[in-house]
Amino acid sequence: MKKPTPIDEEIVLDRSKYIESQTDTKGIITFCNDYFAEISGYSVDELIGQPHSIVRHPDMPRVVFKLLWERIQSGKNILAVIKNLAKDGRYYWVFTHFEIVRDLNTKEIVGYKAYRKATSKHIVEVLSPLYKKLVEIETKEGIEASEKYLDKVLKEKGDHITIDNLMEEIHRFY
Numbered sequence: 001m002k003k004p005t006p007i008d009e010e011i012v013l014d015r016s017k018y019i020e021s022q023t024d025t026k027g028i029i030t031f032c033n034d035y036f037a038e039i040s041g042y043s044v045d046e047l048i049g050q051p052h053s054i055v056r057h058p059d060m061p062r063v064v065f066k067l068l069w070e071r072i073q074s075g076k077n078i079l080a081v082i083k084n085l086a087k088d089g090r091y092y093w094v095f096t097h098f099e100i101v102r103d104l105n106t107k108e109i110v111g112y113k114a115y116r117k118a119t120s121k122h123i124v125e126v127l128s129p130l131y132k133k134l135v136e137i138e139t140k141e142g143i144e145a146s147e148k149y150l151d152k153v154l155k156e157k158g159d160h161i162t163i164d165n166l167m168e169e170i171h172r173f174y
């Protein structure tokens, strides 16, 4: 599917609704709710079977997804603030909880679930410049350099601060 050209227009989310999806272990969408379809502009049929990167926005740093995948592949939940790209080029920011789906008997990881809701203006104001900087570093020097930069930023915030507890904290307090 052709990637939409991003436009500088935000989609305002309904604060009472969740955008939900589920993927297999490779990130291929296996389920999504109607609100996901409504906001992204794709039909449920268009979304099922597609890689989740269908809504990937070019303003998102690659390192965020790298950390996300490392975490969920090791069986741990994570939350992340993500800017997504709709079919018509508009964007929407979401606060996303990722969960691991396991086979009931073998306990093996069989997929992942994501629950997204509207995020606060404040968190976007804090994260946008950080994401912008990370994308700039990635474009010039690659993902290792941006991961190093992110590590440095997190260390400055305190010991044992991870990207998701930083986001959770900003989200909780503002």
Ligand SMILES: Cc1cc2nc3c(=O)[nH]c(=O)nc-3n(C[C@H](O)[C@H](O)[C@H](O)COP(=O)(O)O)c2cc1C
Binding pocket: 021, 022, 023, 026, 027, 051, 052, 053, 054, 055, 056, 057, 060, 065, 082, 083, 084, 098, 112, 113, 114
């Ligand atoms: C359950 C689940 C939900 C995801 N949701 C999103 C999402 O909303 N937006 C997004 O850009 N990537 C999402 N991803 C990550 C994508 O799979 C992918 O790693 C990311 O879009 C970067 O794509 P790329 O590596 O092809 O650039 C999700 C992954 C999983 C497992």
